[in-house]
Structures are given as structure tokens and as C-alpha cells.
Amino acid sequence: MPAYYADLHIHIGTAAGRLVKVTASRDLTVERIIQFVPREKGLSILGLVDVSSPAVQADLQGLLAAGRLAEHPRGGLVSEQLLIIPGAELELVLPDRGAAHYLAYFPSLEACTEFSIAIRSYLTNPYLSTQNVALAPEAALELVESYQGFFTPAHAFTPHKGVLGCCVPDLAQAFPSFLPHILTLELGLSADTKMADTVSSLSQLTFLSSSDAHSLPKIGREYMRVNLVELSFEALRAALAREPGLNMVEANYGLAPLLGKYHRSFCSACGRIFAASLAAVTTCPDCSTGHLVLGVWDRLQQIADQSSRSPSHRPPYYYQVPLEMLPGIGPKTREKLIQRVGPEKYILNESQPEELREAVGEKVVQTILRARQGQYELVPGGGGYYGRVKMV
Numbered sequence: 001m002p003a004y005y006a007d008l009h010i011h012i013g014t015a016a017g018r019l020v021k022v023t024a025s026r027d028l029t030v031e032r033i034i035q036f037v038p039r040e041k042g043l044s045i046l047g048l049v050d051v052s053s054p055a056v057q058a059d060l061q062g063l064l065a066a067g068r069l070a071e072h073p074r075g076g077l078v079s080e081q082l083l084i085i086p087g088a089e090l091e092l093v094l095p096d097r098g099a100a101h102y103l104a105y106f107p108s109l110e111a112c113t114e115f116s117i118a119i120r121s122y123l124t125n126p127y128l129s130t131q132n133v134a135l136a137p138e139a140a141l142e143l144v145e146s147y148q149g150f151f152t153p154a155h156a157f158t159p160h161k162g163v164l165g166c167c168v169p170d171l172a173q174a175f176p177s178f179l180p181h182i183l184t185l186e187l188g189l190s191a192d193t194k195m196a197d198t199v200s201s202l203s204q205l206t207f208l209s210s211s212d213a214h215s216l217p218k219i220g221r222e223y224m225r226v227n228l229v230e231l232s233f234e235a236l237r238a239a240l241a242r243e244p245g246l247n248m249v250e251a252n253y254g255l256a257p258l259l260g261k262y263h264r265s266f267c268s269a270c271g272r273i274f275a276a277s278l279a280a281v282t283t284c285p286d287c288s289t290g291h292l293v294l295g296v297w298d299r300l301q302q303i304a305d306q307s308s309r310s311p312s313h314r315p316p317y318y319y320q321v322p323l324e325m326l327p328g329i330g331p332k333t334r335e336k337l338i339q340r341v342g343p344e345k346y347i348l349n350e351s352q353p354e355e356l357r358e359a360v361g362e363k364v365v366q367t368i369l370r371a372r373q374g375q376y377e378l379v380p381g382g383g384g385y386y387g388r389v390k391m392v
């Protein structure tokens with residue numbers, strides 16, 4: 001049965017000539033994504049999380065009208081080897097606990113469009129990404145389900161709008177009535193399966209590793225390998241829900257958590273990321289300004305209730321360093337590698353040294369091969385700054 005690669009958290013910079021995500025790059029458009037991702041990233045399943053915007057809906061309508069995409073009878077927008085899942089990222093406030101981001105995925109453009117119309121009176125600007133929606137998380141979940149969608153916490157542990165990172169220590173407190181409806185949880189770049197499996201109440205959830213891409217190169221820095229009987233929304237949903245049958249998530253791929261932007265605590269007054277070897281840091285030891293941005297690792301020390309223990313359904317998690325994070329590989333070298341060798345995923349994990357040598361110099365070849373063998377040191381990220389890779 002075919003294995004597909006899925007990245008379910010991709011933003012849109014502009015659509016139909018309008019700005020959609022202000023912090024995303026302008027050339028992150030539906031058209032560029034469709035052209036670029038299958039060839040350069042080797043991914044087949046893309047969750048677009050700004051289809052709540054009428055501008056993105058218009059672009060997708062155009063592709064459907066032109067016959068470049070088609071509605072699959074069991075959900076999703078498909079072309080030959082591509083499945084697009086229409087989705088939305090929402091910011092929802094839990095009274096007295098704070099705001100967090102959630103993702104909703106829908107079987108059709110129509111369902112996503114109707115959902116976006118239903119939430120319009122609860123938000124400020126329907127054209128923009130990740131709008132604050134004046135609905136309680138449970139009310140939003142119910143609404144998503146009424147349009148046949150499913151709902152998942154986004155980047156769950158981050159101090160910046162992660163429900164477990166900055167709102168509650170336990171999902172049951174955010175979803176007292178609908179907890180069984182939450183089947184998945186997005187890990188975010190600063191966490192992996194091993195870290196998340198220190199919280200026993202998450203053991204029944206399927207962990208999503210997605211890129212939260214705000215530009216084309218960042219698509220596919222995290223993804224999943226899924227076995228599906230067909231490229232459709234229903235097959236993907238069955239895999240994520242671990243329904244009995246052949247559809248299943250086989251593996252998660254992602255950054256080593258140290259490379260994430262919020263891995264360790266960061267004091268914005270001292271400008272300091274607390275290094276990997278220290279114990280959990282919840283207040284800055286050097287100043288008392290209270291400007292600490294809690295790290296995902298540090299947060300998990302607070303909410304963990306067991307040493308890491310993964311349930312038997314948990315697929316393996318493979319670490320990879322994207323080309324753009326490897327020292328000495330700039331955009332030109334990256335482009336040359338992709339043109340001559342193949343998609344980034346292939347370059348990183350499978351390519352032969354001879355193939356690489358035909359495209360780039362020996363130093364870059366060695367960097368890629370040593371990265372594949374884990375011969376590097378990681379400098380942890382925090383407070384919005386990515387971690388770094390140092391070759392050893």
C-alpha cells in the first residue's frame with residue numbers, strides 16, 4: 001500500500017492579490033505551493049490552514065474551475081499525486097487562562113467556506129490568517145464538527161499560544177465536555193514524541209508533526225509518513241483517528257526539539273537562552289524582571305506526570321535537519337541540490353555520495369552525510385530564536 005508524506009500546517013502569504021498572513025512571505029501562494037512542494041519537498045498531502053480566508057477560497061475555486069484540482073468523493077482536493085486539505089487556524093480564548101491556537105480541517109472547500117461564514121461575526125478581519133474568534137474552545141470544536149471537520153490543538157506546548165504551554169496543564173481543563181473528540185495533538189517544532197509522552201493523559205492521542213510554514217523553504221521541515229488506501233480526506237482522517245483498517249501513520253519526522261524556537265526558557269531582559277544541561281528554568285536566576293519566556297522543555301517538566309513512556313501505537317520519530325539549517329548551505333546551494341539530485345527529503349535521507357558530488361563540492365557533501373549520521377552538536381533555541389547546528 002502506498003506511503004505518502006503529509007505536512008498539515010502550511011500558511012498562505014497572499015491570495016487573490018491580498019495579504020493573508022502578514023508574517024508569512026509574499027510568494028507563499030497556493031499556486032507556488034502546488035508547483036513547488038511535490039517537486040522540491042516530495043510531499044503529497046498538504047494541510048492549508050488559511051482556507052478560512054475568502055481570498056484563499058477564491059484561489060482554490062479558480063484551480064477547481066480550471067480542472068487543475070478536483071473534489072475527491074471522500075473528501076479533499078486532489079490532483080494527480082497531491083491531496084490538499086482545506087483548513088483553518090483559530091485563536092480561541094479560554095476565560096481566565098489565556099489564548100491558544102487550534103487547527104480545523106475540513107473534507108471540502110464548501111464545508112470550510114461555510115464554516116468561515118459561520119464564524120465571521122465572531123472575528124475582526126475574515127481575510128487574515130489565525131484570527132481571534134470570540135468563541136470558547138468547546139463551542140468552536142462543536143461548530144467545526146457540524147461542518148464534518150476535525151479539530152486539534154496547534155503547537156500544543158509552546159509559550160506562544162500553545163494550549164498546554166500557556167493556558168492549562170491538562171487538556172481536560174480546556175475541554176471538560178468534549179475531551180473524547182480530540183484525537184490528535186500537534187507537537188510543535190520544540191517538542192517530539194518522547195517529550196510529549198511524559199504526560200500520561202496524552203497517550204491516546206495521535207501526535208502530528210507539521211511545519212507551521214510561513215515560507216516555501218520551511219514547508220516539510222516536519223511531516224508524517226502515512227499509509228493510506230487512497231489519497232482522500234477520509235483515509236487521512238481514519239489514519240489519524242487510528243480507526244481499524246489499513247490507513248495509519250507510520251512515522252513522524254521533525255527537527256530535533258533543541259532546534260525549535262521555544263525549546264528552552266529565555267529571559268528577554270538578559271537576552272539569555274538557558275542551556276540544555278540546566279534543570280527546568282521558570283524564573284530567571286539573574287534578574288527579577290519577570291520577562292521569562294518559558295521553554296517547551298521547561299514547561300513539560302512542570303506538567304509531566306511520568307518518565308517518558310510511549311504507548312504501543314506510537315510510531316517512531318525520526319530527526320532530520322533541513323538543508324537550510326545546515327551550516328554552509330545557502331539558498332543557491334540548496335536550489336542546485338534540489339535541481340540536480342531530487343526532493344529535499346531524498347537528499348537528506350537517501351541520496352548517495354556520488355549523486356551529491358555531481359551537484360556540489362566535497363565540503364557540502366560531507367555536511368549532508370555527517371548530518372544524516374547525527375554527527376553534529378545542537379545549540380538549543382528559545383524565546384523565538386531557533387536553535388543552531390554545529391558540525392563536529
Ligand SMILES: [Zn+2]
Pocket residue numbers: 089101130154155161
Ligand atoms: Zn499558531
Ligand SMILES: [Zn+2]
Pocket residue numbers: 009011049089130212
Ligand atoms: Zn500556524
